[in-house]
Amino acid sequence: MAVIVLSGTIGAGKSSLTGMLAEKLGTTAFYESVDDNEVLPLFYSDPKKYAFLLQIYFLNKRFASIKAALKDDNNILDRSIYEDSLLFHLNADLGRANQKEVDVYDELLDNMLERISKSDINTAPDLLVHIRVSFDTMMKRIVKRGREYEQIENDPDLYEYYNELNRRYDRWYNDFDICPKIQIDGDKYDFVENPDDAEKVLKDIETKLAEIR
Numbered sequence: 390m391a392v393i394v395l396s397g398t399i400g401a402g403k404s405s406l407t408g409m410l411a412e413k414l415g416t417t418a419f420y421e422s423v424d425d426n427e428v429l430p431l432f433y434s435d436p437k438k439y440a441f442l443l444q445i446y447f448l449n450k451r452f453a454s455i456k457a458a459l460k461d462d463n464n465i466l467d468r469s470i471y472e473d474s475l476l477f478h479l480n481a482d483l484g485r486a487n488q489k490e491v492d493v494y495d496e497l498l499d500n501m502l503e504r505i506s507k508s509d510i511n512t513a514p515d516l517l518v519h520i521r522v523s524f525d526t527m528m529k530r531i532v533k534r535g536r537e538y539e540q541i542e543n544d545p546d547l548y549e550y551y552n553e554l555n556r557r558y559d560r561w562y563n564d565f566d567i568c569p570k571i572q573i574d575g576d577k578y579d580f581v582e583n584p585d586d587a588e589k590v591l592k593d594i595e596t597k598l599a600e601i602r
């Protein structure tokens with residue numbers, strides 16, 4: 390079996406697909422808990438003040454779930470640690486973190502990833518499943534899910550933040566070379582609402598898994 394990590398922008402459907410995949414493959418799903426993340430609402434209310442703290446919060450949580458998931462060698466994580474850096478650099482470019490914070494974060498991340506890759510267990514995931522959605526779909530999902538602090542009507546600046554985030558995700562996925570990867574077209578396949586789409590997506594992932602084994 391394998392360690393699989395999901396990636397994709399806000400509302401891409403990572404958590405849903407994680408659950409579906411875990412059920413299909415008979416493995417354990419590891420979820421990032423969003424609703425009890427007390428730093429996230431602070432970040433949205435004052436990004437400049439809290440971007441670095443939020444990043445450290447996520448890094449800590451992500452590292453803990455990687456360690457837990459790797460104990461079994463057969464798990465699914467609903468978000469990759471590699472994407473955090475993408476989000477933080479975007480925030481830094483928007484002036485919400487200073488160069489020193491970026492340097493410290495980048496070094497810490499390198500250090501942590503180096504530490505795990507040198508341990509006796511293989512810590513890189515076996516497969517990255519990236520759900521790509523267009524900006525339009527992303528916006529609809531954010532509204533549909535309705536998390537207060539994510540809504541553009543409460544903060545119009547979020548529009549440009551989300552737009553740029555989605556653009557950077559495409560580049561990030563293209564450059565990603567840490568492990569085998571597969572991209573799911575989240576605009577074309579609505580695996581949450583449509584059972585046929587769900588079946589097709591799960592089958593594609595299983596085929597990919599069979600290839601890399």
Ligand SMILES: Nc1ncnc2c1ncn2[C@@H]1O[C@H](COP(=O)(O)OP(=O)(O)OP(=O)(O)O)[C@@H](O)[C@H]1O
Nearest residue numbers: 398399400401402403404405423447468473476477
């Ligand atoms: N490293 C990070 N830096 C800043 N914000 C982050 C970071 N990671 C996650 N977030 C924020 O946390 C919230 C949850 O993000 P995430 O995309 O992981 O979950 P989700 O929205 O539930 O996605 P999905 O619907 O795909 O499961 C979003 O508001 C996102 O902007």
